[in-house]
Amino acid sequence: MTFARRLRLPLSLALISLLTALPAAASPLVISPSGQSPLQRPAVRAGDSWMLPLREVAARLGVAVYSGDNQLVAGRLAVFLEARSLLVDGVPYAGGVSFDANGEPLIEARLLAYALGAQASTGPSGELILTPGQAPAPTSPIPASPLPASPLPTTAAPAAESTSANAPQARFLTNKSTYAPGEAVQYTDYSFDPEGLNLTRQWSGAQPVFFQPGEYPVTLTVTNSQGARSTPLTRVIRVQGPTVDTPLSYALRSTPVGQTFNDPGVMGYPALTPTRVPVEPATLVFSDSPESPIQPGVLYRDQVSGRVRVMAYHLNRTPRPARLYVLARARTAAVGSVTVRRDGSAAPTRLESVLGQVSVLEFLASSTSTRHNLGADEPTVLYASPTLQPGQGAKVLQDLEFSGSAELTTVLLEEGTPASAATLAGLPVLPPDPNHQRGTFPEAVRSLQVTLGALPVRLMLGDGVQDPPLSGVDATTGAPQRLLGNYGLQYDLTVQATSPAMAAFVPRGGPYRGAAVTEQAGDRQFLKIPSSGMLLDPNTPLLLQRLSPGRSTFSFIPAGGSALPVVIVFYPQPPPR
Structure with a gap:
């Protein structure tokens, strides 16, 4: 599994106050096909995988879990409890985490194994086995902020606010003091250290956009490489007036291709019925x-x-x-x-x-x-x-x-x-x-064609109902077969758009990690789905492409190790401002 470079956990951990559980002797964890295990909190089925309680599994595998400031850190994972988000190897991870009724983070099993340095395997009876390995050095938590953030300083004691004239100084401004709901906020950080030392930054309250009227304090504190901390600087952002973007329209306007956004209304959109196009037999x-x-x-x-x-x-x-x-x-x-x-x-x-x-x-x-x-x-x-x-x-x-x-x-x-x-x-x-x-x-390629009209609409693939499974035979036994999920089948989708539109990919059966190719006006793009980690949240589409009026194509093959079905959602493209 490929991830970005890892950020090392500082020894002091000012905001990480204590070990949640000192790990006992490590031992393997076995999850039966029905979900039975020695864990006190039950494993939760997610497609063809399991969501497992972070703290219990870490204790079982002999990995320390650190807690503090609404964060949990274990191995390569950092979980932000309030934001309900996840870092792996110091970078944001698409999906992979959910929470039970008591707020306990549940992590997708194979992702959790990777993060804790364990080996995930499947036993002869289909049971999932997590075997302890070499626990990785913990990942440094960073503020759950939309702004760039740096690793915490590796100091031996918590940084204290400095009163020295040579203390670092937090400085930032916004391009204006009052914004409309849904209007993007532009931050300019010009903090400095008098001696030119490197700075790390901790933001509180900073968001790229605010959708509700009100006043929002945003605070920045900087710490230099010797552990001296600035006086916090707070500015208040006022939000008022007519709304310029909803959360969804803002996401459609600002999300880069290959990244995800939130849309809990995916399954409420009208279903799109494609036309089957004959292809050369294969x-x-x-x-x-x-x-x-x-x-x-x-x-x-x-x-x-x-x-x-x-x-x-x-x-x-x-x-x-x-x-x-x-x-x-x-x-x-x-x-x-x-x-x-x-x-x-x-x-x-x-x-x-x-x-x-x-x-x-x-x-x-x-x-x-x-x-x-x-x-x-x-x-x-x-x-x-x-x-x-x-x-x-x-x-x-x-x-x-x-x-x-x-x-x-x-x-x-x-x-x-x-x-x-x-x-x-x-x-x-x-x-x-x-x-x-x-x-x-008898089928290796399924060619489909759709013409877009009123948007948004959705196209379901690999569900076995709207998109039927392949039927064949096991030549070694003569037994009939229905290929659930259509793994190995190539979907070639031709889209005719009458107005600017957007296409997004949504996992609906569980964890998904695959690839696709898109083409429009001769521009061919290959996409990892997602760019890192796995898609898990069925309410988090990944943006595939922005469509101009005319013809475009999309091809993908359901990837092994991932769960079907998936949904392709077509949205109207917001006009530029």
């Missing part, structure tokens, strides 16, 4: 069961021809290093061929959502034309993962074009075992597990 070969094989073997196999997409996603649960392979060979004595048109993969990692996001982003951005000859005897390797240590996984997406009939196989082999015909002949076909799917499906 087969989807989906290999995700057994997702976590405990022995080498054939994971999936079928006979294919023509245009084929293969998606394989597996974790090595054998006791030894192994590799994931995608293999092909001709079905007849005549030599055939296969051309790899697109290719994306990610490995090795224990973080399932990383596998999903990285492989999809690489696949959407790829454009290749690698041709392989196929014989009927020895298989041709189309993909070989890096070495997977026990607990690590790999995911691969490939678009293939076969000149004739071929056998396509995904297989897990112990490190050092050749991917040969003799090896394949001696391997068992592993049975599927009860919680995941595999099969061959």
Whole structure:
């Protein structure tokens, strides 16, 4: 999981007053598929993941939790209790936190494992296991302010307000003293230290915009690198007059592409019914069961021809290093061929959502034309993962074009075992597990078209009702399959806008971490969804693109390790001021 640089926790921690709980001996935490665990506070289901109580889990894993000034800090996490927001590695994190009825922060399980230096894995019966590891150095909390903030000074004692003539001085101003509700406030910070020492800043009451009439005190205090603190400076912002923006219209006007904003009314917007557009037929070969094989073997196999997409996603649960392979060979004595048109993969990692996001982003951005000859005897390797240590996984997406009939196989082999015909002949076909799917499906691309009229409207994808799941068959058992979530299916959405609009992406089934590509007037953009962390809050859309009148496109593939369904919301674009 990739995050920005970490801010170190100062030893003094002026605003962090005490250890909430001194950690006892660390021990693994096991959450059953039904949510049973040794925790006193219950785990809360969120899509295909769990929300877990921060303090209890940290104590279980042997990680100290610091508290004070309405903040909790544990490992790489900093939770702001009043603002109900979260930092990971010192940067804001989209979603990942909720609160129970008593105000206890609940953190998404795999995010919490990362933050506390633990390893998250899935047991053979589907249980979630958090194994203690090396606890990371804590992240320094920063003020829950919309303004830039610096790490707290690393001093041995709390900074005290200095009366010296050489004390740092807090200085700031706003571009005016009275604002309309919904009008952006412009702050100019010109604080200084007489000796030129570096300053850190602590804001109180500062907001980028105020939506209710009233008077709002804003205070700035600065501290230099030797621990001397300025006298606090307070200015009062007066808000009155006609409203110029609501919280939603302000968010639509000011939110950058790729960032999130709040909108609890998403599901109240009218539903948009897309038109299905015929596309060139292509087969989807989906290999995700057994997702976590405990022995080498054939994971999936079928006979294919023509245009084929293969998606394989597996974790090595054998006791030894192994590799994931995608293999092909001709079905007849005549030599055939296969051309790899697109290719994306990610490995090795224990973080399932990383596998999903990285492989999809690489696949959407790829454009290749690698041709392989196929014989009927020895298989041709189309993909070989890096070495997977026990607990690590790999995911691969490939678009293939076969000149004739071929056998396509995904297989897990112990490190050092050749991917040969003799090896394949001696391997068992592993049975599927009860919680995941595999099969061959007659659709790899779903092309949809919408024309926007009155806005806002919403388009639901991957819900299994408005957007039906793929139907296919497990070629190894003959069992019919319904691909819930349509993982591996590429959605190509063409949007015809009659007026300026905005498109946003909303997770509705639980945590989501993926990728998409947008294109408008020849400008192609690749997006990480989100730019860091995971989307979790179903009332927090992520802005995909601002649409000019005319045609634009949006493509995405549901990412493994994420939860469906998702909603695409189209908003009217506020006119410029």
